[in-house]
Amino acid sequence: MLTTGPAKKVTIYVSQDHLYHGESLYAAILDFLFYRKIAGATVTRGVAGFGADHHMHTDRRAMFTENLPMKIEFVEAADKIKEILPKLHEMVGSGLIEIQDTTIVKSAGSDPKTTALIANESVPSLKRQSKAKLMRIYVGENDKWHGKPLHTALLESMRANDIAGVTVYRGILGYGANRRIHAETALHLSHDVPILLSAIDTEEKLRAYIPVLDDMLQQGLVVFSDVDIIKYTHDFEGAERRKEPRS
Amino acid sequence: MKLEGKAKMLRIHFGEDDKWHGKPLYRAIVEKCRELDIAGATVLRGIEGYGASTLIRRTHLLSFSHDAPVMVSVIDSEDKIQKLLSILDEMVGEGLIAVSEVEVIKYVHQGGVRSE
Secondary structure (H helix, E strand, O other), X not given: OOOOEEEEEEEEEEEOOOXXXXXXXXXXXXXXXXXXXXXXXXXXXXXXXXXXXXOEEEOOOOOXXXXXXXXXXXXXXXXXXXXXXXXXXXXHOOOEEEEEEEEEOOOOXXXXXXXXXXXXXXXXXXXXXXXXXXXXXXXXXXXXXOOEEHHHHHHHHHHHOOOOOEEEEEEEEEEOOOOOEEEOOOOOOOOOXXXXXXXXXXXXXXHHHXXXXXXXXOOEEEEEEEEEOOOOOOOHHHHHHHHOOOO | OOOOEEEEEEEEEEEOOOEEOOEEHHHHHHHHHHHOOOOOEEEEEOOEEEOOOOOEEXXXXXXXXXXXXXXXXXXXXXXXXXXXXXXXXXXXXXXXXXXXXXXXXXXXXXXXXXXX
């Protein structure tokens, strides 16, 4: 939670059509900030501008342009900024990041809950190590988190926390701790079937993610088991291609 | 119900069309789990697969032929799982049952609701 006193203000400039893993970059950055518990962030779209490539982006002409400048701003404590900066650096790519000292005169909100810090910059990522952990999370399809489906929120938060990969399965029948049967019925699709999320990554990464789970999961089961990684490949060329703006 | 630390995970693989006393086997297994007060059970339907009899199972969108592969996963303490296993032996005529070690990280529920 932000308190009054010195803090840092970060401003990131990107282009509206820049992509990050196939998703629009500014949205990916916003998601990242959200699930890293940054106190708040604002995205504004400019009406015209130019960047390092000295190419004018404008909507002056009548045609519909999707290449307008986007500005993402947020204010946070200096140590928190330091923690997320490496990842932001990687995401922003050809955009600009600016940090300035600022002073908070009045902090927003009144929620005194401490935030779960996930320091995972030092945690090695999943490569071709032989030992890893498989994490399974069982929730209900109807479970909500801040108004959105819990399984979607979990997936997004795992992505923002750099978990190597997640798969969501929809069950057809089941029951959990409260012993209420969740079933898909014949005539209509039930919307309260069991959902299983499975993720594989290093033990440190997954354990570092538990505080976030503690916060989001009010009902459900989380288990870990040992797995051996046999093959973990990543299409780097494809990823580079996807990062480029679509023409 | 408390569930923490080391536990066992049981996975039972069979076909969606398999029956037990006239009702779907997966439903019968879930009901049996409830009877035995097992912490939870989840049935997942696969989209394609084959089993011991090497028959390809596939869900057809247009025809109503199902028999997709299904998997029931159950997590509980070792003795509960052993108890279930002895019953399953009789219920699962053709299929695969596997047990593995898991570590329970979190098992939470909003108490009180134990309705039938």
